[in-house]
Structure formats: C-alpha cells, structure tokens
Amino acid sequence: MTQTTKIPKTFEEYLRYNDDTDKKYEFVGGELVEMPPESPLNSRISFFLALQFAKKFETSCPLTFLSVLATLLSTHGFV
Template identity: 50%
Template sequence: MTVTTTKKITFEEYLTYDDGTDKRYDFNDGELIEVTPATVLHNDVMMCLAFFLQSAVQQYQLPYCVRVNSTEIFNGKRTR
C-alpha cells in the first residue's frame, strides 16, 4: 500500500475525495492510503461466497440482494 496524500485531510474531505480515477483509498489518521487491487484468488473467493450466499437467500426467501462487493436489504421501498 502506498500513502497518497502529502498533507493530512479531515474525514469529511475523505468522504468527498475524488482523484478522477477508479482507485480505492483507506483513511488512516488523516492520510489516504491506496488500496491494492484484489488478486485473482481473492476474486474467486468473493464469487464463491456470493454464489453460496445467493443460494441461501433464495432457499430461505430472505429480503437480501447479494452483490459481489456488497449486500443490500430490501425494506419494501428502497435498498439499504
């Protein structure tokens, strides 16, 4: 991981930070740290877990929508 900011920023600035790329950053003690991309193995594990979670959601008719990078809860009006 690489520290990408030279000056410390606030958490509010972090929430609105956009460097014009699709890179992801962690916020640690006022500094932005670039998150390294997932490996092929990491992606395989995510896909496998998503498949099994989706199977359970369908089997038990749970109000969830499984996504590879997130899970949403349906409350009848919108997702959270």
C-alpha cells in the same frame, strides 16, 4: 487548464472523496493510502462467498437472488 483535486484532510472529506478512477484508498492518519488491486484468488473467494450467500435467498426471495447474482456477474466481469 489544470484542475486540482482537493485531498481530504478529515474523515468526512474522505467519505465524500472521488478522484474519478477505480483506485481504492484507506484514510490513515489524515493521509490517503492507495490500496493494491484485489488479487485473483481473493476475487474468486469473494465471488464464491457472495454466491453462497445469494443462494440462501433463492427460494425465499427469488428477485433478491437474481439481483445479487446479476450484480456479482457484472462486478466480476462475466457480463
């Protein structure tokens, strides 16, 4: 049996939309536009910036730092 996926027509439907893939979309003019995957350089830059941000919490809130660090590592495939 084929299952049809309802394409969102409104912004509210877009916010609830999930196609069970890792693809990312933008909602432009009532249509879904698939976004290209993140480049390796952009991924490294975002990892670096997030790590710098997490370090700011290291002394004031160690549990937050560890939580953010664990999320970063797993998100970027290090765990």
